Amino acid sequence: TYCVQKPQKKFTTFMQALIELMLSVEHVEMRRMERLEQAEKNSAEQKEEVKQKLGKDEKIPIGSDEKVPELPLGTPSMVPALTRQESEKEDDQQAATRRTQDFEYDKPGDTNGILYFLGLEGSSSDYSNPALCQTRPVHVRSSPMLKSSQPNTAIVGRDAVRCVTQPVEPEASPDGYGPHFVLDFHGLMIMPTHYSLRHTVPRSSEIMRSWVFEGSTNGETWILIQEKKDCEDITKAGQWHTWECKTPPAQASNPQVDGKQIIPGYSQFRIRMTGENSSNSWHLACSGFEMYGHVTFPELTDKLTWEEEDFGRSKGMELIRYSKVMARKNSINGKWEVVRASQPLQSGRHYFEVELIERDLDMAEVYARYKKKDIIMVGIIDSKFNLSHANLRLGQPQKAWAYSSLGSTDTNSEYGEPFGSGDSIGVEVDMDVGTVEFWKNGVSQGLAYVDITGPVFPAVGLLLQSPQVKLVTKDIKKLKKE
Incomplete structure (x- = not known):
């Protein structure tokens, strides 16, 4: 079909x-x-x-x-959700959740690689350069680029362009590394099995011949993964080529389990020229990089995450990154879209925050049109809240307790301060006494609701495509002390 x-x-x-x-x-x-x-x-x-x-x-x-x-x-x-007292007894390593995924190489320039996956931002959205997309999962650093070159972010893009560094021998460079570029994956641990390079266009000159491929966990200590000398696998402009990696030797700094050294991978990778290119110069020319292998995503030590399954969000919401960031995917239709957390709250005191992150969209006219309307609602919803309902506003006609971007609640039109993109909204829920209190950027807005009964789920409602929302759980005891 x-x-x-x-x-x-x-x-x-x-x-x-x-x-x-x-x-x-x-x-x-x-x-x-x-x-x-x-x-x-x-x-x-x-x-x-x-x-x-x-x-x-x-x-x-x-x-x-x-x-x-x-x-x-x-x-x-x-x-029932764990109370804070119960959760404190758990071992931090057991509480942490790690997600892993294998990316298998098929052919040069395929869409099976790690960087292509990150360019999709972990969802089914259209691909964009992972160094330029909404969540910026990859950061690119490099030696200085030529003025006629595209920015160094083009190294991880899918377009064949002219992307070339300035020529400088390692001995003459300030850092002693010579022409190079570094990819920082922000905490993703990657054990590569293959990596691919693509030469720039339009010239078939200045092709790299000698380089080292290195990995690091801190950007300071670099481990050699592979070295190439006088390699002639790439012969023309825009050509991809892929090399298989062998697991590097264990290092003393890596953790040990039962006396055996374990290498979880690296979060930063570097390509560094060690010899002149095909034109006998020190220009590093590269217009594409891809990597394959085993990826361990960052630990999710927080108890709450957005629900990844369809039953936990309305059709218009999509996962952006690792169950921590959600956003509305469809255009304005005058209807609310809602996502809830993965775990219900039934007893004890809880505190979570929703970070409102502005998306790279032209929203000025839209914001002006909706200036006097609720566009964001943060709070909790009843376990029977129907996410397929025609009206998903967090309040009437369905059972929910929320704080709106206009600064109001269903019971108080002048409850607190208005909020929007760039703000962090905290929600303190005491299920033992049935109260809800909201915070804006660390400042309490006062008690908002009483007589709450559970189970309830943390939730957010969005009327527009921006902002996107990140869910964070924090230790309420520590917050109270502060």
Whole structure:
């Protein structure tokens, strides 16, 4: 069906989509099983508490031995959220969540690489240069570029352009490195299996012949991954070529497990010229770089993340990056789009923040048109909040407790200060007494709601395409001390 509907797509694209679908289904099933295991664990703990209260010889009340009902695929579990006291007892390493993914090389210039994936910003959006897109997952540094060259960010782009550094021998350069470029992946740990380079256009001269490919975790200590001398694999303008990497030797600075050194990968990579190019000069000419291998994404130590599954957000919301950033993907249609967190709040005190990040869109006229209207709502929603409802405003007609960008709530039109892109909105929820208090950039706006009953989910509603929203959980005890 996919091939018939979109005949222009190649078979490899179809296979990639199929694999992504299979992985998605597997991910949902794994999450369902994890929730069932957690529910069974909670049930066992509750039964043990009952036993202790009644005594060893007493019978357990009828119904306490009932099995936990199996949840339908994709149904969110109502497992109680951990209180702050309980969470403090957990080991930080166990609490941290790491997501990994393998990127397998197919052919030079394919779309299977890590940089291409990052250019999609972790979603199904159109590709853009990962050094220039919304979330800037890659930062490029280099030796000085020629005035006639494109910016060094073109090194990680997909367009064949003229991208050339100034010529300087290593001995004569201020840092002693000579012509080079560095890619910083901001915490992603990558163990490369292959890397690709593409020569610039329009000239078939100044082709790199000798270089080293290095990795680092801090930008100071560099580990040699591969060295090339007098390499003639690239022969013409705009040509891609790919080289296989061998795992570098273990270093003493890397962690050890059972006496064995483990290399999780590198977060920064460098290509450094070590000899003259094909034109006997020290110009580093490169108009494309791609890498493949095993990626470990940053630790998500916060308890809350945006729900990745479809049941946790309306159709107009999309994941931007690693379940931490969400944005509205469709154009203005006068309707609200909502995303909720992955975990409900049922008891205890909780604090989370929503960072409002301006997107690189021309929104001046739109903001002016909506100047007197709510465009952002931050708060909590009832567990029965219907994300398929025609009206998704966080308030009437559905059950929600929110703070709007005009500074109002459903019960107080003059509750707090207005807010917008660039602000951070904090939400303090005390499920034990049923209250909600909002904060703007660290300043309390006062008590907003009382008599809240759970379970509830942290949520955000957006009326426009900007800003995008990032969810952050913070330690409420530490905040109170500060």
